Amino acid sequence: MVERLIDAANIEVEDDSDLDVPGFVLVPGAVRAASAIPSSELLSPDSPFRDDALRRNRYKSLTDSHPMKARELDALAEAVRTENYRKMAFDAQILGLPTFHDMSERSPKSLECNCEGLDWDRIAEKVSRVSMTTRTAKECEIRWLGDRHPDFNHDPWKEEEIARLKSACCGV
Secondary structure, three states, X not given: XXXXXXXXXXXXXXXXXXXXXXXXXXXXXOOOOOOOOOHHHHXXXXXXXXXXXXXXXXXXXXXXXXXXXXXXXXXXXXXXXXXHHHHHHHHHHHOOOOOOOOHHHXXXXXXXXXXXXXXXXXXXXXXXXXXXXXXXXXXXHHHHHHHHOOOOOOOOOOHHHXXXXXXXXXXX
């Protein structure tokens, strides 16, 4: 069972979709469900179903997946760096140190590693400026801490790691 799951995860998809988000499931031959009544009729002012249709649209807009595009991911990384830079300057100011006393010694990547005490609302605002959809603070935090953080290893799994996973899952 575990071997089938691992083999399924290693399938190369030939489709050139512009979705580069992990976790996307492609079901061959699947089609999006369509309603017998167009949503424009349900949303019309004289429709008896207008309130329900508005609630449904609101629910859909909050639950639909809106994958981040490359420019949004770049903006997210830049916003995290900027926020860490701002936080470090503020902390230095509180301690009475020169605001930028050790900034020249740091690499830009080191400004991406800290995740504590960041203002995710401010980060989301910066990402939303380059996005077609408004990004929330929680959405940016989950995306950064769950996938984009520089400490994550995105290399393919080694045979040793796969063997350890198999032994952990089913005691093989």
